[in-house]
Amino acid sequence: MLRSCAPRLRTLGALRGLTGGARPAVGDAGPALRLFSSEKFIDKDRSLPNPSWSKEIRLLFDQFMKKCEDGSWKRVPSYRYISPQDSKPTKEEGQMSRARIFSRSYDDGLGFEFVMFHNDVEKRTVCFFQGGPHLQGPSGLLHGGALATMIDVTGGVTAIMTGEFVMTANLNINFKRPIPLGSVIVINSQIDKVEGRKFFVSCDVQSVDEKTLYSNATGLFISLDPEKK
Numbered sequence: 294m295l296r297s298c299a300p301r302l303r304t305l306g307a308l309r310g311l312t313g314g315a316r317p318a319v320g321d322a323g324p325a326l327r328l329f330s331s332e333k334f335i336d337k338d339r340s341l342p343n344p345s346w347s348k349e350i351r352l353l354f355d356q357f358m359k360k361c362e363d364g365s366w367k368r369v370p371s372y373r374y375i376s377p378q379d380s381k382p383t384k385e386e387g388q389m390s391r392a393r394i395f396s397r398s399y400d401d402g403l404g405f406e407f408v409m410f411h412n413d414v415e416k417r418t419v420c421f422f423q424g425g426p427h428l429q430g431p432s433g434l435l436h437g438g439a440l441a442t443m444i445d446v447t448g449g450v451t452a453i454m455t456g457e458f459v460m461t462a463n464l465n466i467n468f469k470r471p472i473p474l475g476s477v478i479v480i481n482s483q484i485d486k487v488e489g490r491k492f493f494v495s496c497d498v499q500s501v502d503e504k505t506l507y508s509n510a511t512g513l514f515i516s517l518d519p520e521k522k
């Protein structure tokens with residue numbers, strides 16, 4: 294069921310660094326730590342390096358943090374939980390009270406390790422992704438659904454960074470080459486066209502040396518109709 298508009302806009306604001314929270318670091322699109330309203334619980338920003346990150350993804354992270362210094366790029370923060378003020382007004386109970394954002398639901402190193410950087414002028418996002426052992430599909434290879442998740446999230450962030458809260462309406466993915474589990478890949482996403490509430494986004498997925506095109510994709514993201522909210 295769709296939630297009301299205002300909480301979503303607060304989430305959007307936090308994502309774009311437009312609202313309060315802990316002080317953002319230079320080059321960040323938002324707060325590094327998110328204090329929940331009770332101030333008893335701190336949800337850490339999971340797009341920062343952790344011990345499971347390989348040298349390769351750390352190097353890419355460092356390179357792009359440098360690009361953030363002149364403000365042209367911003368690191369996109371990423372959390373495990375939706376903060377209580379952005380959640381449904383009714384108290385969630387049982388299993389639902391433990392809800393996590395899917396792409397951040399695994400412990401460090403086991404699932405989706407990634408960081409995204411966004412360029413507002415170019416309307417594009419780059420994601421560095423390292424898929425952990427719990428994302429295996431065929432032996433030793435990344436599951437296609439895990440890649441689809443990352444394409445969805447990267448494309449979704451590219452659209453969301455325009456300031457609209459969007460939902461994914463359509464994804465078309467060509468899986469061209471299998472991805473070795475644990476390797477680092479680069480997902481580039483850009484907005485090709487905007488028609489009213491429709492954001493047409495394309496993505497390509499490559500090896501770090503750009504020699505292998507693993508996948509390409511297009512997606513349609515639609516911002517919510519105020520009449521229907």
Ligand SMILES: CC/C=C\C/C=C\C/C=C\CCCCCCCC(=O)SCCNC(=O)CCNC(=O)[C@H](O)C(C)(C)COP(=O)(O)OP(=O)(O)OC[C@H]1O[C@@H](n2cnc3c(N)ncnc32)[C@H](O)[C@@H]1OP(=O)(O)O
Nearest residue numbers: 304308445446449450460461462463491513515517518521
């Ligand atoms: C969800 C995340 C939650 C919290 C995140 C928290 C923090 C943010 C941090 C990070 C963000 C990460 C990015 C998120 C990535 C994950 C995104 C998702 O997983 S979303 C979940 C999967 N998607 C859905 O469940 C969507 C289900 N569908 C719908 O709710 C609706 O169909 C819709 C997409 C909202 C559109 O419904 P509307 O009633 O608003 O639109 P319409 O009036 O029907 O159509 C408008 C326009 O668009 C065309 N159209 C609609 N659907 C399609 C389609 N599938 N293919 C092509 N075209 C489509 C339609 O024809 C109309 O066109 P027009 O006539 O030219 O205007």
